[in-house]
Amino acid sequence: MSAPDPQNPLGLRSDLDSYYVPLGDNTFEPTLHAQGAWLAHEQHMAPVTGLLAHCLQTFNTREDLQLARLTAEILGVMPARPTTVECQTIRSGRTIELDEATVSIEGRVVVRARAWRLGRVDTSEVAADETPAIPGPDELAAIDLSQLWGGGFIASLELRTDTQRVPGRGHAWARPTKHLVEGEPVHPVAAYLGVVDTANGVATRLDPRSWMFPNTDLSVHLVRQPKAGWVGFDTAVIVGDSGVGLTSSRLHDIDGPVGRCEQILTVRPMA
Incomplete structure (x- = not known):
């Protein structure tokens, strides 16, 4: 019997062009492409966020409302095992609703998220945003982050x-x-949100081979509905003197700014 692959100890599938395979009953099997950056047996929060956003969009299909804020609390390591997402409406309304999604693995809730949906109103007459545009993807250099980060998702x-x-x-x-x-089929907002957690790894202040700085939350505010595809980050990372850091990003799609993302970090030396 061959020894387990240390880079893929759970034998996750790598032959599919997807992050998850639906198993029915709101349960999904992660592939190797959803693998986390810190531990080989965990999932990365980015595709998990996309999955819960996908389930939220499937659960609440009201076209007159738009996802304006998604906040996810990460309650622990997310093993790369079958993942169940359950959704419910916490506060219903004509123009404002609050939905909740819980992500469970092996009987344990690992992520609890809430999403505010706000009514669609034509405010084009007063729309304004002085956020500076960032250089487009064609203006920046291609980089292989897998030289710094491990895991199937980054790859x-x-x-x-x-x-x-x-x-x-x-x-x-x-x-x-x-x-x-x-x-x-995946809603464009869910596809976009499935990349946003990458913000904590694109402009690192610390070397992840010497320091751990995983985020314990992810909070995204959107002022318009982003397009799927390229996700742009204008990111700043600060680290305090008592083990806490903060990654703040202005988010863009190919058409310009769409909102902001905040991630609180627990910072400690690598064991």
Whole structure:
């Protein structure tokens, strides 16, 4: 009997062009492409976020509402095992609703997320945003982040970064090369959100081979509905003196700014 592959100890499938395979009953099997960056047996939060956003969009199909904020609390390591997402409406309304999604693995809730949906109103007459545009993906250099980060998810991304970036500050674009859920249509917002957690790895202030700085939450605010494809980051990372850090990113799609993302970090030396 052959020994387990240390890079893929759970024997995750690598032959599919998707991050998840639906198993029925709101349960999904992660593939190797959903593998996390810190541990070989965990899932990366980025595709998990995309999956829960996909389930939220499937659960609530009201076209008169738009996803304006998604906040996810990460309650522990997310093993790369069959993953169940359950959704419910916490606060229903004519123009404002609050939905919740819980992500469970092996009987344990690992992520709890809430999403505010706000009514669609034509505000084009007063729309304004002075957020500076960042260089487009064609203006930045291709980079292989798998030289710095491990895991199947990072390896599945097409990445561009600016060559002038400094530790803790920089611009980047990321685009998935895999479909979120095998055989299922995915809402553009869910596909976009399936990349956003990458923000914590594109402009690192610390070397992940010497320091751990995983985020314990992910909070995304959207002022318009983003397009799927390239996700742009204008990112700044700060680290305090008592083990806490913060990754803040202005988010873009190919048409310009769409909102913001915040991630609180627990910072400690690598064991």
